[in-house]
Amino acid sequence: MKSILRRIEMKIERYFNSRERQMQADHVPLQLDEWFDKLQVMQLLSISASTFYRLEKVSNWKMQQVGKRKYYLKSSILGA
Numbered sequence: 001m002k003s004i005l006r007r008i009e010m011k012i013e014r015y016f017n018s019r020e021r022q023m024q025a026d027h028v029p030l031q032l033d034e035w036f037d038k039l040q041v042m043q044l045l046s047i048s049a050s051t052f053y054r055l056e057k058v059s060n061w062k063m064q065q066v067g068k069r070k071y072y073l074k075s076s077i078l079g080a
Contacts, residue, residue, distance in 0.1 A: 033073055033074055033075050034073075034074040035064065035071040035072065035073060035074070036071065036072050036073075036074055036077070037069060037070070037071055037072075038052060038070065038072075041072050041077060044074075044077065044078075045077070059077075060076065061073065061076045061077055062076040
């Protein structure tokens, strides 16, 4: 009985190990992007505050608001 259980345990372990290796091979690492606040965007693009506000209205920058502060995704700024 112990030998049967041991063989089943070994097969299950091999199955999970192969699935784990397959998942690691399929895994594409996420590209972490930076979030900039207004001042950082102005420095990045070398623009004034009025130009920033104008671009903010007409551009499709990805924005996230945390409390009262807005943060802009760097890749969306450079891609616009």
